Amino acid sequence: MITTEGPRARTRRQVQQSHGKYGRVQVAVNELDERLGLARGGRIFLDKLFPDHWSFMLGEIALYSFVVLLATGVFLTLYFVPSQTIVTYHGVYKPLDGIKMSEAYASTVNISFAVRAGLLIRQMHHWAADVFIGSIVVHMARIFFTGAFRKPRELNWVIGLTMLILGILNGFLGYSLPDDLISGTGIRIAYSILESIPFVGSYLAFWLFGGEYPGNIIIERFYIIHVLIIPLVLLGMVGAHLGLLVRQKHTQFRGKGRTEHNVVGSPMFPTFMAKTTGFLLMVTGALALLGGLAQINPIWQFGPYEASKISYAVQPDLYMGFLDGALRIMPSWQWTGWGHTIPWEVLFPAIIFPGLLFNLCFAWPALERWFTGDNAMHNLLDRPRDRPKRTAAGAAVFALVFTLFCASATDVIANYFGVSLNATLWFFRAAVILVPIVTYYLTWRVCVEMLHGGRHMGKRKRAMVVSRTPEGEYVAAPSDMRPGDEHSELRPAPVPEQIDMEPLEPVGATTTVSSPGIRRVRR
Amino acid sequence: MSDSGSTFETPGTQVALEVASGGPSEGDGHRTAVPIPTARLDDPHLQEAARFPRRTEAIIALFLLVGIGGVAAFGAAYVQNAPSWVLALSMGVGLFAMGVGLTAWGKYLMPQGPFVEDRHPLANSRRDQEAMAAALVERTGVVVKRRKLLGGLLGGGMGIFGIVTLFPLLRSLGPLPGKTLFTTGWKSGTYLVDSTGTRIHKDQMSVGGILTVYPQGKENTDRGQAVDQTVLIRAQLTDLVTMKSRANWAPTGYVAYSKVCTHLGCPVGLYEQLLELLVCPCHQSMFNVRDGAVPVFGPAPRPLPQLPLYIDSTGFLRAQRGYNQPVGPGFWERTTEGNGTA
Numbered sequence A: 001m002i003t004t005e006g007p008r009a010r011t012r013r014q015v016q017q018s019h020g021k022y023g024r025v026q027v028a029v030n031e032l033d034e035r036l037g038l039a040r041g042g043r044i045f046l047d048k049l050f051p052d053h054w055s056f057m058l059g060e061i062a063l064y065s066f067v068v069l070l071a072t073g074v075f076l077t078l079y080f081v082p083s084q085t086i087v088t089y090h091g092v093y094k095p096l097d098g099i100k101m102s103e104a105y106a107s108t109v110n111i112s113f114a115v116r117a118g119l120l121i122r123q124m125h126h127w128a129a130d131v132f133i134g135s136i137v138v139h140m141a142r143i144f145f146t147g148a149f150r151k152p153r154e155l156n157w158v159i160g161l162t163m164l165i166l167g168i169l170n171g172f173l174g175y176s177l178p179d180d181l182i183s184g185t186g187i188r189i190a191y192s193i194l195e196s197i198p199f200v201g202s203y204l205a206f207w208l209f210g211g212e213y214p215g216n217i218i219i220e221r222f223y224i225i226h227v228l229i230i231p232l233v234l235l236g237m238v239g240a241h242l243g244l245l246v247r248q249k250h251t252q253f254r255g256k257g258r259t260e261h262n263v264v265g266s267p268m269f270p271t272f273m274a275k276t277t278g279f280l281l282m283v284t285g286a287l288a289l290l291g292g293l294a295q296i297n298p299i300w301q302f303g304p305y306e307a308s309k310i311s312y313a314v315q316p317d318l319y320m321g322f323l324d325g326a327l328r329i330m331p332s333w334q335w336t337g338w339g340h341t342i343p344w345e346v347l348f349p350a351i352i353f354p355g356l357l358f359n360l361c362f363a364w365p366a367l368e369r370w371f372t373g374d375n376a377m378h379n380l381l382d383r384p385r386d387r388p389k390r391t392a393a394g395a396a397v398f399a400l401v402f403t404l405f406c407a408s409a410t411d412v413i414a415n416y417f418g419v420s421l422n423a424t425l426w427f428f429r430a431a432v433i434l435v436p437i438v439t440y441y442l443t444w445r446v447c448v449e450m451l452h453g454g455r456h457m458g459k460r461k462r463a464m465v466v467s468r469t470p471e472g473e474y475v476a477a478p479s480d481m482r483p484g485d486e487h488s489e490l491r492p493a494p495v496p497e498q499i500d501m502e503p504l505e506p507v508g509a510t511t512t513v514s515s516p517g518i519r520r521v522r523r
Numbered sequence B: 001m002s003d004s005g006s007t008f009e010t011p012g013t014q015v016a017l018e019v020a021s022g023g024p025s026e027g028d029g030h031r032t033a034v035p036i037p038t039a040r041l042d043d044p045h046l047q048e049a050a051r052f053p054r055r056t057e058a059i060i061a062l063f064l065l066v067g068i069g070g071v072a073a074f075g076a077a078y079v080q081n082a083p084s085w086v087l088a089l090s091m092g093v094g095l096f097a098m099g100v101g102l103t104a105w106g107k108y109l110m111p112q113g114p115f116v117e118d119r120h121p122l123a124n125s126r127r128d129q130e131a132m133a134a135a136l137v138e139r140t141g142v143v144v145k146r147r148k149l150l151g152g153l154l155g156g157g158m159g160i161f162g163i164v165t166l167f168p169l170l171r172s173l174g175p176l177p178g179k180t181l182f183t184t185g186w187k188s189g190t191y192l193v194d195s196t197g198t199r200i201h202k203d204q205m206s207v208g209g210i211l212t213v214y215p216q217g218k219e220n221t222d223r224g225q226a227v228d229q230t231v232l233i234r235a236q237l238t239d240l241v242t243m244k245s246r247a248n249w250a251p252t253g254y255v256a257y258s259k260v261c262t263h264l265g266c267p268v269g270l271y272e273q274l275l276e277l278l279v280c281p282c283h284q285s286m287f288n289v290r291d292g293a294v295p296v297f298g299p300a301p302r303p304l305p306q307l308p309l310y311i312d313s314t315g316f317l318r319a320q321r322g323y324n325q326p327v328g329p330g331f332w333e334r335t336t337e338g339n340g341t342a
């Protein structure tokens, strides 16, 4: 390798000759492999196959909005001041000039108006949080309805669900940080919910808030939980989630050549990597568009928080809507006796109900295993209709949560439709019980119908030829298959070890391969 | 691979098109099991999905160009300190277009297979599983069971440490509630003041008027605003009796209720003048002003506590005494007394 010329002067061919066919890349791989032993594992990783289906990208949306959350979040920490110290605002935003507010609120207004690209990043962060939570929910629906949570993937289901809960929690904390009038009311409600827990409630509330509400420390505490503790846990869980995905390999739908014991798809490198990196860019781009064009949480319009003030339309962030709805339609049942109070009107909708709901979700894989007695490995996905009861149960839960979400707008609905608030309330009290039941039954019926009635669904229709036999009988038979009627898939092959890149024929010639599914190769 | 130079063909030489399966070939050292044959470039599995690759390439190139334009425009817009919709549009469209281009490249112009690989069962053999369990159980037995005393001491020590750490951890977070939740800033004789600290004179408000009041001196404190806040309503010109036991609590129609909702503590900030209802905007609890703020609608379980008032000789409104019950939402230690009737 010792030559008189410097490396720059050597031609590509010379480099290749001295290092082997793959040139410098080969040298780099060798050096790394000698230190880390990664050649074999790395190769297997590059070969790793990802089954393809549109629904598999839902989790990617969640992952990439998390990436955006981290990036925009870091930007925001540079300018946000987590402090409840009262200052008088004299900034760019004139309508608030001279108004007393906490430093947290002042710095958020500052981010929105005085920091370059601050408003864009702030709104992107907020949108990304909503998209993060929303896409986790949709992704989990996909997992649930296709049975992807079954053995061996129960642990990933649990991790995913935990991430959803942490995401909701962190969304609430982040929403609270600007200390504006609406989010401050949210904090007040959170304090009261903590207080409602029997035996320990007032202690928990006092410990979290460093004393009686509002105290002067809650923004700081929320801040450190929001920017450090929960993101760190989430980051670890994202790693575990993806690690398990790689280790257990992705599930796949049934199809040609696909079994419980193989994976059919396109390879990590370069196909999947290109698609998923492109998707990262698309998610980021979409969030940037939302962040700059769709206003969200304009805190400068709400004004700073003052404990005795309230704005008219108090609405929590989207993902909290179902809890707010539950609080609204709960009857005012408190229990008192023996010198104590149990505020069921808060305890049930805000603590017990979500507790039951999430625990049911946590336990579902175990419950299903127990009910069906099915302890086998499942790598092939169900279609939702294949499991009418499971699909119906999932749909019922979604219906319940959606009804509660709508119930969080009782006042808006009553105003809009001109019905009394009382009628709206009772409508939702009935709906919250009836809608899930009806949804369960309808979904179950539809699944059963599809399962038994629609065996040919998804296949291309063929003309029916009706012919008359000499005896006068009419017979209907499907017409012969025309070319292209049935799309023929190739038999899956292993990822090749090496690809022969040399031209097979002189440039300009075309190779025509006649077997179905193979296209011309132009050179 | 130190002698790599000699094991690789030099470029330009035709490599064997197909390597006999099983035969050792360069590069198959990675996979010891079954060597996979070299694929030819015209292997159908390596073909791109695009029907018209040239056209597809052109379209993708267009997307990538838009992407480059977008992110470059974003840079320019940032330098110019453009409004955020310009930043969003340039960055968003740029990244999105670039993403579409790259995804389409992957989808239409890269080999899709279908390729297949085996799923190797995750489980090890029964023997391995047994060995693991045996190691756990038997070694624990050897160490702990044989030395029950030590095991107990160690467990006890760790347990005590765990509990002991909880004390500084939790107790340093905040004070104990004690009687805090039962008290407010209202004392006997406290003047009612508005948010600027001005006392309220008996002639100041007309019927139907409403005002948020605080105990004098507390109007600018956190606690005064969060806990002591009280709504003062002039319901009529003559004394108002909201309940039998509250005969002289509302002189000349001035009636005062805690402004902290008994549901979840929102300020009960809306007053429906015609119906004489106080409305909480959070979950629409409604309290009847004339009947001692008994909830007539919504999830609030208790009336708003009423503050007994009197008018002193100079005509200013003052509190006879503090609230007779904790204000705000319910909690475990809250006693039943004062639940609406007292």
Ligand code: FES
Pocket (backbone or CB within 6 Å): B261, B262, B263, B264, B265, B266, B280, B281, B282, B283, B284, B285, B298, B299, B300
């Ligand atoms: S806080 Fe007043 S109704 Fe819920």
